[in-house]
Amino acid sequence: MIEVIDKRNTSKITNEMRMEFAALSDNEAFARMAVAAFITPLNPTLEEMSDVKTAISEAVTNAVIHGYENRNHMDDRVSMTCTLRGDVLEVEISDRGIGIENVSLAMEPLYTSKPEQDRSGMGFAFMEAFMDNLEVESEVGSGTFVRMCKKIGISSWIDSEE
Amino acid sequence: MEEYKVIDNYLMIRLPNEIDHHKSVDISTKADRYIMTKKVGNVVFDFERTTFMDSSGIGIILGRYKKIACFGGKVYAINADSRIRRILLLSGMQNIVEIISN
Numbered sequence: 001m002i003e004v005i006d007k008r009n010t011s012k013i014t015n016e017m018r019m020e021f022a023a024l025s026d027n028e029a030f031a032r033m034a035v036a037a038f039i040t041p042l043n044p045t046l047e048e049m050s051d052v053k054t055a056i057s058e059a060v061t062n063a064v065i066h067g068y069e070n071r072n073h074m075d076d077r078v079s080m081t082c083t084l085r086g087d088v089l090e091v092e093i094s095d096r097g098i099g100i101e102n103v104s105l106a107m108e109p110l111y112t113s114k115p116e117q118d119r120s121g122m123g124f125a126f127m128e129a130f131m132d133n134l135e136v137e138s139e140v141g142s143g144t145f146v147r148m149c150k151k152i153g154i155s156s157w158i159d160s161e162e
Numbered sequence: 163m164e165e166y167k168v169i170d171n172y173l174m175i176r177l178p179n180e181i182d183h184h185k186s187v188d189i190s191t192k193a194d195r196y197i198m199t200k201k202v203g204n205v206v207f208d209f210e211r212t213t214f215m216d217s218s219g220i221g222i223i224l225g226r227y228k229k230i231a232c233f234g235g236k237v238y239a240i241n242a243d244s245r246i247r248r249i250l251l252l253s254g255m256q257n258i259v260e261i262i263s264n
Contacts, residue, residue, distance in 0.1 A: 061217075
């Protein structure tokens with residue numbers, strides 16, 4: 001497992017995009033569509049596309065409703081960086097919000113700090129399930145950083161067959 | 163846009179194309195208004211048009227379930243495609259929702 005990650009991190013970057021948007025709930029759809037468009041050239045399967053969109057949506061939603069406490073300020077920003085190393089997508093999503101006191105508790109399935117708001121507590125569990133790798137770093141008062149990786153598409157498999 | 167219809171004791175909710183946090187707040191509020199004013203006992207979520215859902219959709223289902231389960235009501239999910247079904251199963255929804263396949 002560690003070997004795979006090391007190999008992934010040293011391979012050459014083949015594409016990259018970076019964006020920053022206001023922490024508004026309208027931008028949850030925008031962020032996942034942007035990433036979907038970014039990975040389209042890799043010929044993802046419908047399932048992979050849906051997996052990535054769900055994971056992005058979860059991470060951005062977390063930033064909007066937890067990091068920035070749903071306050072919809074224009075100057076609250078979420079930044080997102082997508083990096084391609086061959087057919088491996090790496091997404092980093094970060095906010096400068098309130099941060100998470102206990103990351104491992106927050107990552108537990110069904111745990112939510114906002115049960116009164118109809119939150120399911122499945123956000124991190126979905127990111128973990130739908131991506132190959134998930135890392136979360138957070139500091140109270142300065143924000144949260146999420147990094148996720150996933151191998152996309154069957155094009156590398158086709159190349160190796162040829 | 164989602165659509166609501168009351169048939170006997172059932173609230174049918176035809177869910178939108180994409181269900182995320184942005185849309186979920188509105189859906190939950192409207193559904194609760196129907197549950198309270200029309201006194202419906204059961205809720206049917208129709209995923210026929212839905213191609214995308216994240217954990218906010220699970221929040222909608224859980225929240226409505228909590229509202230009606232104590233009065234013996236049931237929650238159903240119909241017309242869920244394989245991706246929606248996967249999200250429902252991953253969250254253990256099959257324990258509280260009757261997922262009807264067609």
